[in-house]
Amino acid sequence: xxxxxxxLTGTRPPLRSTxxxxxxxxxxxxxxxxxxxxxxxxxxxxxxxxxxxMTRAGEGVDxxxxxxxxxxxxxxxxFGRISLNDRTVLYxxxxxxxxxxxxxxxxxxxxxxxxxxxxxxxxxxxxWYAIDRLEQHGMPFIVARNxxxxxxxxxxxxxxxxxxxxxxxxxxxxxRSRASSKDVLITLVDHLYNLASSARENAP
Amino acid sequence: xxxxxxxxxPDRLYTVTGGRSRSDSDAFDLVTLVVSECEPTPGMQSExxxxxxxxxSPTAVVEIASDLGLPVSIVRILLGDLLAASxxxxxxxxxxxxxxxLPDPEILKQVLVGLRNL
Numbered sequence: 001x002x003x004x005x006x007x008l009t010g011t012r013p014p015l016r017s018t019x020x021x022x023x024x025x026x027x028x029x030x031x032x033x034x035x036x037x038x039x040x041x042x043x044x045x046x047x048x049x050x051x052x053x054m055t056r057a058g059e060g061v062d063x064x065x066x067x068x069x070x071x072x073x074x075x076x077x078x079f080g081r082i083s084l085n086d087r088t089v090l091y092x093x094x095x096x097x098x099x100x101x102x103x104x105x106x107x108x109x110x111x112x113x114x115x116x117x118x119x120x121x122x123x124x125x126x127x128w129y130a131i132d133r134l135e136q137h138g139m140p141f142i143v144a145r146n147x148x149x150x151x152x153x154x155x156x157x158x159x160x161x162x163x164x165x166x167x168x169x170x171x172x173x174x175x176r177s178r179a180s181s182k183d184v185l186i187t188l189v190d191h192l193y194n195l196a197s198s199a200r201e202n203a204p
Numbered sequence: 205x206x207x208x209x210x211x212x213x214p215d216r217l218y219t220v221t222g223g224r225s226r227s228d229s230d231a232f233d234l235v236t237l238v239v240s241e242c243e244p245t246p247g248m249q250s251e252x253x254x255x256x257x258x259x260x261s262p263t264a265v266v267e268i269a270s271d272l273g274l275p276v277s278i279v280r281i282l283l284g285d286l287l288a289a290s291x292x293x294x295x296x297x298x299x300x301x302x303x304x305x306l307p308d309p310e311i312l313k314q315v316l317v318g319l320r321n322l
Binding site: 008016021024050051052074079081090108110113182190193195200 | 233234235236237254257258260261262263264266267269270271272275276277295297298299306307308309311312313314315316317318319320322
Protein backbone atom coordinates (compact mmCIF):
# COMPACT_ATOMS: atom_id res chain seq x y z
CA UNK A 1 0.00 0.00 0.00
CA UNK A 2 1.47 3.38 -0.89
CA UNK A 3 1.74 6.25 1.51
CA UNK A 4 -1.03 8.24 -0.13
CA UNK A 5 -3.45 5.50 0.86
CA UNK A 6 -2.11 4.91 4.34
CA UNK A 7 -2.37 8.65 5.02
CA LEU A 8 -6.08 8.16 4.58
CA THR A 9 -6.63 4.80 6.18
CA GLY A 10 -4.08 5.01 8.99
CA THR A 11 -2.87 1.65 10.18
CA ARG A 12 -6.11 -0.14 9.40
CA PRO A 13 -5.41 -3.49 7.77
CA PRO A 14 -7.14 -3.89 4.40
CA LEU A 15 -9.95 -6.40 4.00
CA ARG A 16 -9.33 -9.48 1.90
CA SER A 17 -10.05 -8.97 -1.77
CA THR A 18 -12.70 -11.71 -1.51
CA UNK A 19 -14.74 -9.80 1.11
CA UNK A 20 -18.19 -9.26 -0.36
CA UNK A 21 -20.78 -9.32 2.41
CA UNK A 22 -20.86 -6.64 5.10
CA UNK A 23 -23.18 -7.26 8.05
CA UNK A 24 -24.23 -4.92 10.84
CA UNK A 25 -24.84 -5.26 14.55
CA UNK A 26 -25.68 -2.18 16.59
CA UNK A 27 -24.77 -1.69 20.24
CA UNK A 28 -27.12 0.89 21.72
CA UNK A 29 -26.75 2.49 25.09
CA UNK A 30 -26.57 5.68 27.07
CA UNK A 31 -23.51 7.88 27.43
CA UNK A 32 -20.62 6.19 29.23
CA UNK A 33 -22.20 2.75 29.34
CA UNK A 34 -19.30 1.11 27.53
CA UNK A 35 -20.37 0.89 23.87
CA UNK A 36 -17.03 1.94 22.46
CA UNK A 37 -15.22 -0.21 24.99
CA UNK A 38 -17.16 -3.23 23.78
CA UNK A 39 -16.53 -2.40 20.13
CA UNK A 40 -12.83 -2.03 20.87
CA UNK A 41 -12.70 -5.33 22.77
CA UNK A 42 -13.77 -7.44 19.82
CA UNK A 43 -12.88 -5.34 16.76
CA UNK A 44 -10.05 -6.24 14.38
CA UNK A 45 -9.37 -2.53 14.00
CA UNK A 46 -9.10 0.41 16.32
CA UNK A 47 -12.62 1.85 16.51
CA UNK A 48 -13.32 4.57 13.97
CA UNK A 49 -15.77 7.40 14.24
CA UNK A 50 -18.02 8.99 11.72
CA UNK A 51 -21.19 10.99 11.55
CA UNK A 52 -24.35 11.43 9.64
CA UNK A 53 -26.39 14.55 9.20
CA MET A 54 -29.96 14.86 8.24
CA THR A 55 -31.81 18.00 7.33
CA ARG A 56 -35.38 17.87 8.38
CA ALA A 57 -36.71 20.92 6.66
CA GLY A 58 -40.46 21.18 6.76
CA GLU A 59 -40.85 18.35 9.23
CA GLY A 60 -42.18 18.63 12.74
CA VAL A 61 -39.35 19.40 15.09
CA ASP A 62 -39.06 17.15 18.09
CA UNK A 63 -39.45 18.59 21.56
CA UNK A 64 -35.81 18.18 22.49
CA UNK A 65 -34.54 20.25 19.61
CA UNK A 66 -33.49 23.78 20.36
CA UNK A 67 -36.00 26.38 19.40
CA UNK A 68 -33.23 27.97 17.31
CA UNK A 69 -35.09 26.17 14.51
CA UNK A 70 -32.19 23.89 13.85
CA UNK A 71 -33.23 21.64 11.03
CA UNK A 72 -30.06 19.59 10.87
CA UNK A 73 -29.68 16.52 13.01
CA UNK A 74 -26.15 15.23 13.41
CA UNK A 75 -25.22 12.05 15.14
CA UNK A 76 -21.75 10.65 15.60
CA UNK A 77 -21.13 6.98 16.05
CA UNK A 78 -18.19 4.65 16.57
CA PHE A 79 -17.65 1.43 14.77
CA GLY A 80 -15.30 -1.49 14.46
CA ARG A 81 -15.19 -4.60 12.35
CA ILE A 82 -14.56 -8.33 12.56
CA SER A 83 -13.62 -10.43 9.55
CA LEU A 84 -15.61 -13.63 10.04
CA ASN A 85 -14.38 -15.53 7.01
CA ASP A 86 -13.05 -14.89 3.51
CA ARG A 87 -16.25 -13.21 2.44
CA THR A 88 -18.13 -12.01 5.49
CA VAL A 89 -17.27 -8.93 7.53
CA LEU A 90 -19.24 -7.97 10.60
CA TYR A 91 -19.40 -4.28 11.42
CA UNK A 92 -20.21 -3.28 14.99
CA UNK A 93 -21.71 0.12 15.59
CA UNK A 94 -21.82 1.84 18.93
CA UNK A 95 -24.78 4.15 18.75
CA UNK A 96 -26.12 6.71 21.16
CA UNK A 97 -29.63 5.91 22.30
CA UNK A 98 -30.82 9.48 22.54
CA UNK A 99 -33.94 10.64 20.87
CA UNK A 100 -32.49 12.38 17.81
CA UNK A 101 -30.55 9.26 16.90
CA UNK A 102 -33.73 7.40 16.03
CA UNK A 103 -34.55 9.81 13.23
CA UNK A 104 -31.57 8.35 11.44
CA UNK A 105 -32.14 4.73 12.28
CA UNK A 106 -33.84 3.80 9.02
CA UNK A 107 -31.29 5.56 6.91
CA UNK A 108 -28.30 4.07 8.71
CA UNK A 109 -29.36 0.78 10.19
CA UNK A 110 -31.86 -0.81 7.86
CA UNK A 111 -30.78 -4.40 7.38
CA UNK A 112 -29.07 -4.63 10.76
CA UNK A 113 -29.01 -8.22 12.00
CA UNK A 114 -29.90 -7.24 15.55
CA UNK A 115 -29.02 -5.00 18.44
CA UNK A 116 -27.41 -5.21 21.85
CA UNK A 117 -28.82 -2.84 24.44
CA UNK A 118 -25.95 -2.21 26.82
CA UNK A 119 -27.19 -1.15 30.24
CA UNK A 120 -25.72 0.19 33.44
CA UNK A 121 -27.89 -0.94 36.36
CA UNK A 122 -27.19 2.37 38.08
CA UNK A 123 -28.94 4.12 35.22
CA UNK A 124 -31.51 1.72 33.87
CA UNK A 125 -33.84 4.56 32.97
CA UNK A 126 -31.43 5.51 30.19
CA UNK A 127 -32.31 2.27 28.40
CA TRP A 128 -36.08 2.52 28.43
CA TYR A 129 -36.27 4.72 25.40
CA ALA A 130 -33.88 2.58 23.34
CA ILE A 131 -35.78 -0.61 24.14
CA ASP A 132 -39.05 1.05 23.25
CA ARG A 133 -37.76 2.26 19.91
CA LEU A 134 -36.17 -1.06 18.98
CA GLU A 135 -39.49 -2.75 19.64
CA GLN A 136 -41.24 -0.18 17.47
CA HIS A 137 -38.74 -0.78 14.66
CA GLY A 138 -39.26 -4.54 14.97
CA MET A 139 -35.52 -4.90 15.51
CA PRO A 140 -34.59 -8.02 17.50
CA PHE A 141 -32.28 -7.35 20.45
CA ILE A 142 -30.81 -8.68 23.64
CA VAL A 143 -29.91 -6.79 26.79
CA ALA A 144 -26.39 -6.95 28.21
CA ARG A 145 -25.69 -5.59 31.65
CA ASN A 146 -22.21 -4.12 31.85
CA UNK A 147 -20.76 -4.78 35.28
CA UNK A 148 -19.69 -1.53 36.87
CA UNK A 149 -19.46 -3.01 40.33
CA UNK A 150 -22.51 -1.17 41.60
CA UNK A 151 -25.18 -2.69 43.81
CA UNK A 152 -26.17 -6.11 42.65
CA UNK A 153 -29.63 -6.59 41.28
CA UNK A 154 -31.04 -9.96 40.37
CA UNK A 155 -31.87 -10.71 36.77
CA UNK A 156 -35.55 -10.66 37.75
CA UNK A 157 -35.20 -7.19 39.21
CA UNK A 158 -33.52 -5.90 36.07
CA UNK A 159 -36.10 -7.56 33.84
CA UNK A 160 -38.85 -5.99 35.83
CA UNK A 161 -37.24 -2.56 35.83
CA UNK A 162 -36.84 -2.73 32.04
CA UNK A 163 -40.25 -4.35 31.52
CA UNK A 164 -38.47 -6.94 29.41
CA UNK A 165 -40.47 -9.72 27.72
CA UNK A 166 -39.71 -13.33 28.62
CA UNK A 167 -38.20 -14.18 25.28
CA UNK A 168 -35.52 -11.52 25.29
CA UNK A 169 -32.15 -12.71 26.60
CA UNK A 170 -30.56 -10.73 29.41
CA UNK A 171 -26.90 -11.41 30.17
CA UNK A 172 -24.14 -9.93 32.25
CA UNK A 173 -20.91 -8.82 30.67
CA UNK A 174 -17.68 -6.95 31.11
CA UNK A 175 -17.29 -4.76 28.04
CA ARG A 176 -13.54 -4.50 28.65
CA SER A 177 -13.13 -8.23 28.16
CA ARG A 178 -12.80 -9.63 24.67
CA ALA A 179 -14.15 -13.03 25.74
CA SER A 180 -17.13 -11.50 27.49
CA SER A 181 -17.96 -9.15 24.61
CA LYS A 182 -17.67 -12.05 22.22
CA ASP A 183 -20.17 -13.96 24.38
CA VAL A 184 -22.57 -11.04 24.11
CA LEU A 185 -22.41 -11.15 20.33
CA ILE A 186 -22.83 -14.93 20.28
CA THR A 187 -25.87 -14.63 22.58
CA LEU A 188 -27.40 -12.10 20.20
CA VAL A 189 -26.76 -14.13 17.06
CA ASP A 190 -28.02 -17.31 18.77
CA HIS A 191 -31.20 -15.44 19.66
CA LEU A 192 -31.54 -14.21 16.06
CA TYR A 193 -30.97 -17.69 14.75
CA ASN A 194 -33.73 -19.09 16.96
CA LEU A 195 -36.11 -16.34 15.88
CA ALA A 196 -35.29 -16.79 12.21
CA SER A 197 -35.54 -20.58 12.36
CA SER A 198 -38.89 -20.59 14.14
CA ALA A 199 -40.24 -17.92 11.81
CA ARG A 200 -39.28 -20.16 8.94
CA GLU A 201 -40.94 -23.21 10.48
CA ASN A 202 -44.11 -21.26 11.07
CA ALA A 203 -44.13 -19.90 7.55
CA PRO A 204 -46.91 -21.34 5.37
CA UNK B 205 -8.99 14.04 17.93
CA UNK B 206 -9.35 16.61 15.22
CA UNK B 207 -10.45 15.45 11.86
CA UNK B 208 -10.29 17.22 8.57
CA UNK B 209 -13.72 18.10 7.35
CA UNK B 210 -15.44 17.30 10.60
CA UNK B 211 -16.21 20.87 11.58
CA UNK B 212 -16.36 22.32 8.14
CA UNK B 213 -19.19 24.63 7.47
CA PRO B 214 -22.00 23.47 5.19
CA ASP B 215 -20.61 25.56 2.33
CA ARG B 216 -17.75 23.16 1.85
CA LEU B 217 -20.06 20.16 1.84
CA TYR B 218 -22.18 21.98 -0.71
CA THR B 219 -19.11 22.42 -2.90
CA VAL B 220 -17.96 18.82 -2.53
CA THR B 221 -21.21 17.53 -3.93
CA GLY B 222 -21.82 20.28 -6.46
CA GLY B 223 -24.85 21.43 -4.51
CA ARG B 224 -26.59 18.09 -4.24
CA SER B 225 -27.93 17.21 -0.84
CA ARG B 226 -29.27 13.76 -1.47
CA SER B 227 -28.20 10.83 -3.53
CA ASP B 228 -30.33 9.63 -6.40
CA SER B 229 -30.86 6.29 -4.75
CA ASP B 230 -30.13 4.58 -1.50
CA ALA B 231 -27.90 2.19 -3.37
CA PHE B 232 -25.19 2.34 -0.74
CA ASP B 233 -25.69 0.72 2.61
CA LEU B 234 -23.35 1.72 5.46
CA VAL B 235 -21.61 -1.61 4.98
CA THR B 236 -21.73 -1.91 1.20
CA LEU B 237 -18.16 -2.84 0.26
CA VAL B 238 -16.74 -0.61 -2.43
CA VAL B 239 -13.90 -1.60 -4.75
CA SER B 240 -12.01 0.69 -7.15
CA GLU B 241 -11.99 -0.34 -10.78
CA CYS B 242 -9.39 2.21 -11.85
CA GLU B 243 -6.71 4.53 -10.57
CA PRO B 244 -7.32 8.24 -9.97
CA THR B 245 -6.72 10.41 -13.01
CA PRO B 246 -5.22 13.91 -13.09
CA GLY B 247 -7.81 16.61 -12.65
CA MET B 248 -10.26 14.36 -10.89
CA GLN B 249 -12.10 15.88 -7.92
CA SER B 250 -9.89 15.23 -4.89
CA GLU B 251 -12.60 13.38 -2.93
CA UNK B 252 -13.22 11.05 -5.87
CA UNK B 253 -9.49 10.41 -6.19
CA UNK B 254 -9.22 9.72 -2.45
CA UNK B 255 -12.06 7.19 -2.63
CA UNK B 256 -10.36 5.37 -5.50
CA UNK B 257 -7.18 5.12 -3.45
CA UNK B 258 -8.95 3.97 -0.28
CA UNK B 259 -10.95 1.32 -2.15
CA UNK B 260 -8.05 -0.54 -3.75
CA SER B 261 -9.11 -3.21 -1.31
CA PRO B 262 -12.79 -3.63 -0.40
CA THR B 263 -13.84 -0.85 1.97
CA ALA B 264 -17.20 -0.22 3.60
CA VAL B 265 -19.04 3.03 2.93
CA VAL B 266 -18.81 3.92 6.61
CA GLU B 267 -15.03 3.44 6.60
CA ILE B 268 -14.72 5.74 3.60
CA ALA B 269 -16.81 8.36 5.41
CA SER B 270 -14.58 8.07 8.45
CA ASP B 271 -11.38 8.30 6.40
CA LEU B 272 -12.59 11.36 4.51
CA GLY B 273 -14.12 13.00 7.58
CA LEU B 274 -17.35 13.55 5.68
CA PRO B 275 -20.93 12.69 6.64
CA VAL B 276 -22.18 9.38 5.28
CA SER B 277 -24.84 11.06 3.12
CA ILE B 278 -22.20 13.13 1.31
CA VAL B 279 -20.06 10.07 0.71
CA ARG B 280 -23.07 8.28 -0.77
CA ILE B 281 -23.41 11.05 -3.34
CA LEU B 282 -19.73 10.88 -4.25
CA LEU B 283 -19.94 7.10 -4.57
CA GLY B 284 -22.97 7.47 -6.82
CA ASP B 285 -20.87 9.60 -9.19
CA LEU B 286 -18.10 7.01 -9.29
CA LEU B 287 -20.51 4.13 -9.75
CA ALA B 288 -22.26 5.90 -12.62
CA ALA B 289 -18.86 6.32 -14.29
CA SER B 290 -18.02 2.63 -13.66
CA UNK B 291 -14.97 3.64 -11.67
CA UNK B 292 -16.04 1.55 -8.70
CA UNK B 293 -18.07 -1.56 -8.09
CA UNK B 294 -20.30 -2.11 -5.07
CA UNK B 295 -20.75 -5.36 -3.16
CA UNK B 296 -24.03 -5.00 -1.36
CA UNK B 297 -24.88 -6.78 1.88
CA UNK B 298 -26.85 -10.00 1.66
CA UNK B 299 -28.76 -10.45 4.85
CA UNK B 300 -32.45 -11.09 4.62
CA UNK B 301 -33.95 -14.15 3.05
CA UNK B 302 -37.34 -12.54 2.72
CA UNK B 303 -39.23 -9.40 3.49
CA UNK B 304 -40.03 -10.48 7.05
CA UNK B 305 -36.95 -8.60 8.28
CA LEU B 306 -35.35 -11.57 9.97
CA PRO B 307 -31.95 -12.51 8.59
CA ASP B 308 -31.33 -15.67 6.62
CA PRO B 309 -30.60 -18.51 9.11
CA GLU B 310 -27.77 -19.72 6.88
CA ILE B 311 -26.00 -16.39 7.16
CA LEU B 312 -26.57 -16.34 10.92
CA LYS B 313 -25.03 -19.79 11.16
CA GLN B 314 -21.92 -18.51 9.35
CA VAL B 315 -21.74 -15.55 11.70
CA LEU B 316 -21.95 -17.85 14.73
CA VAL B 317 -19.16 -20.04 13.43
CA GLY B 318 -17.02 -16.97 12.72
CA LEU B 319 -17.63 -15.51 16.18
CA ARG B 320 -16.90 -18.77 17.97
CA ASN B 321 -13.60 -19.02 16.09
CA LEU B 322 -12.45 -15.59 17.20
